[in-house]
Amino acid sequence: MILNFWVISQIVxxxxxxxxxxxxxxxxxxILLRWQLESASEEQLELEKRTxxxxxLMQYALAFQVLSLLLFAAxxxxxxxxxxxxxxxxxxxxxxSYGFATLWVKIFAIFVYSSWLVINHLDTQAEDYPLVKLKYxxxxxxxxxLIADAYLEIRYYTSISPNVITSCCGSALRTxxxxxxxxxxxxxxxxxxxxxxxxxxxxxxxxxxxxxxRQRRLALASGIASLAAFAVSLLxxxxxxxxYFNVVxxxxxxxHRCPFEVLRAPAIGYPFYALLFLGGIAGVLVAVVEPxxxxxxxxxxxxxxxxxxxxxxxxxxxxxxxxxxxxMLLFYSMVGTVFYH
Amino acid sequence: MSxxxxxxxxxxxxxFLLRRKGKNLATILVFTLVVFMLASVVxxxxxxxHEARETLSLAPDITVQKIxxxxxxxxxxxxxxxxxxxxxVSRAEPRVWGYYYDADEDATYTIIGVQSxxxxxxxxxxxxxxxxxxxxxxEALARAKRLNVGDKLLLRDHRGEYVKFxxxxxxxxxxxxxxxxxxxxxxxxxxxxxxIPSGYSNDIAVYVANPxxxxxxxxxxxxxxxxxxxxxxxxxxxxxxxxxxxxxGVFLASLxxxxxxxxxxxxxxxxxxxxxxxxxxxxxxxxxxxxxxxLEMRTFEGVVLALNSYLLGVILAxxxxxxxxxxxxxxxxxxxxxxxxxxxxxxxxxxxxLLLIFFISVVPFLAAVVVPSWRASTIDPDEAMRGI
Numbered sequence: 001m002i003l004n005f006w007v008i009s010q011i012v013x014x015x016x017x018x019x020x021x022x023x024x025x026x027x028x029x030x031i032l033l034r035w036q037l038e039s040a041s042e043e044q045l046e047l048e049k050r051t052x053x054x055x056x057l058m059q060y061a062l063a064f065q066v067l068s069l070l071l072f073a074a075x076x077x078x079x080x081x082x083x084x085x086x087x088x089x090x091x092x093x094x095x096x097s098y099g100f101a102t103l104w105v106k107i108f109a110i111f112v113y114s115s116w117l118v119i120n121h122l123d124t125q126a127e128d129y130p131l132v133k134l135k136y137x138x139x140x141x142x143x144x145x146l147i148a149d150a151y152l153e154i155r156y157y158t159s160i161s162p163n164v165i166t167s168c169c170g171s172a173l174r175t176x177x178x179x180x181x182x183x184x185x186x187x188x189x190x191x192x193x194x195x196x197x198x199x200x201x202x203x204x205x206x207x208x209x210x211x212x213x214r215q216r217r218l219a220l221a222s223g224i225a226s227l228a229a230f231a232v233s234l235l236x237x238x239x240x241x242x243x244y245f246n247v248v249x250x251x252x253x254x255x256h257r258c259p260f261e262v263l264r265a266p267a268i269g270y271p272f273y274a275l276l277f278l279g280g281i282a283g284v285l286v287a288v289v290e291p292x293x294x295x296x297x298x299x300x301x302x303x304x305x306x307x308x309x310x311x312x313x314x315x316x317x318x319x320x321x322x323x324x325x326x327x328m329l330l331f332y333s334m335v336g337t338v339f340y341h
Numbered sequence: 342m343s344x345x346x347x348x349x350x351x352x353x354x355x356x357f358l359l360r361r362k363g364k365n366l367a368t369i370l371v372f373t374l375v376v377f378m379l380a381s382v383v384x385x386x387x388x389x390x391h392e393a394r395e396t397l398s399l400a401p402d403i404t405v406q407k408i409x410x411x412x413x414x415x416x417x418x419x420x421x422x423x424x425x426x427x428x429x430v431s432r433a434e435p436r437v438w439g440y441y442y443d444a445d446e447d448a449t450y451t452i453i454g455v456q457s458x459x460x461x462x463x464x465x466x467x468x469x470x471x472x473x474x475x476x477x478x479x480e481a482l483a484r485a486k487r488l489n490v491g492d493k494l495l496l497r498d499h500r501g502e503y504v505k506f507x508x509x510x511x512x513x514x515x516x517x518x519x520x521x522x523x524x525x526x527x528x529x530x531x532x533x534x535x536x537i538p539s540g541y542s543n544d545i546a547v548y549v550a551n552p553x554x555x556x557x558x559x560x561x562x563x564x565x566x567x568x569x570x571x572x573x574x575x576x577x578x579x580x581x582x583x584x585x586x587x588x589x590g591v592f593l594a595s596l597x598x599x600x601x602x603x604x605x606x607x608x609x610x611x612x613x614x615x616x617x618x619x620x621x622x623x624x625x626x627x628x629x630x631x632x633x634x635x636l637e638m639r640t641f642e643g644v645v646l647a648l649n650s651y652l653l654g655v656i657l658a659x660x661x662x663x664x665x666x667x668x669x670x671x672x673x674x675x676x677x678x679x680x681x682x683x684x685x686x687x688x689x690x691x692x693x694x695l696l697l698i699f700f701i702s703v704v705p706f707l708a709a710v711v712v713p714s715w716r717a718s719t720i721d722p723d724e725a726m727r728g729i
Contacts, residue, residue, distance in 0.1 A: 002590075003587060003591070008593050052632050056636060056640070056714075067700055067704070074697070124633070
């Protein structure tokens, strides 16, 4: 157990988010059971008021979760100095099996919150609350995810013991002890590189064609491709992409494939990852919104939103790709090749 | 079009806040105080950590201390040849050093006796190291005692007699602590000054060519010389980090109660709407504001309050820690502040620290006001304007 400022703040924040969501879900249950749109009863009026509370709570929860993810990465970086053998965030997260599991759950949770908020946004646009049941049923389904997030995070911090020798990025390439981070690390770099460019060509192409043609299957395909591109981008950061940044920005050896290092140059690192999340989330939402267009009262607002989301996804993925290419070029001008391995 | 609307609501919230200065002042005051305390701890902790790391740049790869009856004693110089016989050790040197209390300044200095200057990574900014009674002093110490190159420095040795030294040079250092308290002199002179018998030293500094072999070499030394304590630089650094981290953690844990009390206070204040505020919300709704608009206004109020208090608190904490030297916290986090001469904390603030402070102060605040804000914004206009 490590007791310090970072860990305590993080746990306090997670508990607050969890409490907000449990409260929201408990209110949601009432709406789910008692909702009668046609009724003009006192109770229905009260329930309609409660929907405002729940959407506000969920907006807060999303904002806190984004902050929490940022802080989690920063905390892992900070903890590296306590954990023997860990040189950066990768090493700290690797200290036990909960580290990377927490990270993945936190990232997944952000996708889930955003989807919920988009559904909620569409629902409030329409006069007849067409998605109310779906919304509050989903809210209940999210609870296990949030509880898992809190559980894993607390387990991660409590099971870190400062004396455990962990493998850091460099040595992690050679050892096999942790199932979470290494799958990517051992992945052949050339395959990752190929997958990265194929995924990007496909996703950007699909999003662009969707914007031109507005077809249902293109929307669904863009969503799936966006999810794949997001996953492949993370894979890329664990394999071939991060060294370009690490070498150009910090002069680290190319074996150092740590995706967190770039955050030490905050002006580049944070916008870089923000673009990736923007692309991934907006892209996935293009597909999430598609089935909602079936509701007659939503058709127009959903279609409009879908176009905006597709544009945002293009912006996010395009920006991420451009920054990556720029650093590959810079790397090329320093080293003379982009194939360093 | 929608952006314009949000901007107008924000505008209205700021006005709403400004019209109730008295009521909100108390919240801002307490909030600022909370941020101030938290930020001071984070900044101080960081700065000390930085300082400790800089100081450690002076430390050798491995330090070997002699332990007699569980306490540290003087190391016989014969140990050096034993250590040097271990494969991988590039050099082992005796170190002579100690603390010196200066009654005039009411401060404690560190005196280090060196065989050659190369063993200390110090940048000499003025003068050189020559002559029998030549000493080097740190920049900050030279300034404090108004010493220039060529000046005399009188220090009382272990016999209680004054010994005259000549300041031969001044060095600068990236560490404020080093620069403020360090005096460097030839080793024989230092041994004589402290009364350390010849053939002994305080400890032995061991340098290793290949850092990868460090742990193995440390274990070998401990096996060959069982009456010693072997410390690697990494161990010392981890210990420093753990201690500073732990202290700040304990501090925050004790502040958690205050944070909870603060959240309850905020909850309470946000819940208690005055009749006037109720009427205003009622009129807004009668004028066509939706529940969502009023809720947005109340949310903006919270955010504006939070951001202002946060900024104010962080700025005050910065001034407190880096300009005033953290008078409120130093005794708690430093522990040995009375021993060391006064030194300025180096301003070290990262984006992550600001995020951390934001997270622990603003998040609980916003979470506490969300339900009261919602309750206020769902008041029915007729009920509100009737002034119930």
